[in-house]
Amino acid sequence: MSALLGDFFVRAILAGLMVAVAAAPLGCFVVWRRMAYFGDATAHAAILGVALALGFSISIFAGVLGVALLMALTVSTLAGRGWAMDTTLGVLAHSGLAFGLVAVSFLPGVRVDLSAFLFGDILAVSRADLAVIASGSALVLALLGWRWRALLTATLSEDLAHASGIDPGRERLVLTLALAVVVAVALKVVGALLIAAMLIIPAAAARNFARGPEAMAAIAALIGAGAVFAGLQLSLQQDTPAGPSIVAVAAVAFALSVGFGAIWQKLRKDKFLPE
Template identity: 70%
Template sequence: MLDDFMIRATLAGVGVALAAAPLGCFVVWRRMAYFGDATAHAAILGVALSLALSMSVFAGAMVVALLMALTVNLLTGRGYAMDTLLGVLAHSALAFGLVAVSFLSGIRIDLMAYLFGDILAVSRSDLMVIWGGAAVVVALICWRWSSLLTATLNEDLAYACRINPKREQLVLTLALAVTVAVAIKVVGVLLIAALLIIPAAAARPLSRTPEGMALVAAGIGSISAFVGLRAAYYLDTPAGPSIVCVAAVIFAVLSAIGGVRALRVS
């Protein structure tokens, strides 16, 4: 069954969507969109280092993404605004990564595949990594769901409930690093943040509970992957950007419907 490259691509897209959905909800609730983008940009440096050291791209990207996220956590509150700090680290890491790639002599590398994804080239081993990473992220979020939600709502409430907000932030950081690493093959480092944010944002008008929003976001992400891949196949367009375009259209349609309903009520 997995000999069909479209089936492998669809399974990869759905796997990433399932990992990104609950995490994307927390990114939206905590207004961490730029944080996710910065972590994703840093992954290209991990790709360069992994190729230079002949190690797994997944491992290299995850290590650098995790180091990037931990660095942001450590430097927060040291005199720089969060958006400034993220901007400096994100673009610096991306630039250093691109420069490092240029020094890789004797290694053929399709930079566009890492920047925008190459989901149609997903192999069986890639599928195992993607679904394994997705399982780790989903299990981690489910395990810490209540604590993460409490820390997201109010830090003082979290302390009152004997929950350490910094520890929960570390859990999100770890989950984000894993998600970035598994999503590189699907949508590339430049579009990972979009796959995190857009389905979660589109799910908000349809949800009444946090759990419902995570489930709806997973559904929207999976539909975006399926429809986007089919559109890319028939229209001969890039697969990763096509998936994000479908998610953006869904968001626009749901937002328009929500706006019309709000006008009727008023």
């Protein structure tokens, strides 16, 4: 019995760690490019993907990936055409969620546990899920690693990127694709409503310590991984929902980072720490 328990818990921790590590560098770009709401819209559309996947009896991963990709592409196209993004994203994010919830209710003969999709079901991660999460996370890391310098340049300035022979539109597409994949793999772990939190909170916390973009991504990964670990322990001991527990721990880490970051800066200013 205890071996079984250990097994599902180990799977949960592995799934969480992989998502945290993949979400960290992407989350940094989301923060740097001020795409927070963009992440939200894409994640919320995942519910529509779940409904379509169940309706057409295809894999949930494929359904969510497809719809998330479609949503991300729509948003980035509209952004390119100069739509007011604040409003557009507000409309798209919530309609994605609403249509998804309505569509799920139409599914004949299926009783869907919606909360599993809204808030994640990390303790029910199967071996097959784990394989999907592992390949998705690896894909995202490989994609971002491959394009890292070009992505950073395009994030600094699209004009600068152009002059260096980098197409900022293509880099935006890389991020869009990575975002859709992260949404698809993170759905099982933290759920549609909290995916954006896993992207943004560790990155925002890391900002208070990092002196360079790579360091910020690495620190975000550590904070995210720590939140997964502590959140799952909390969930196990106090019987709290796993996904929200992870995000709550990450949020506490962020709050602490603001305080420690200020002390850190002060020490550096007073030359107690190297530049």
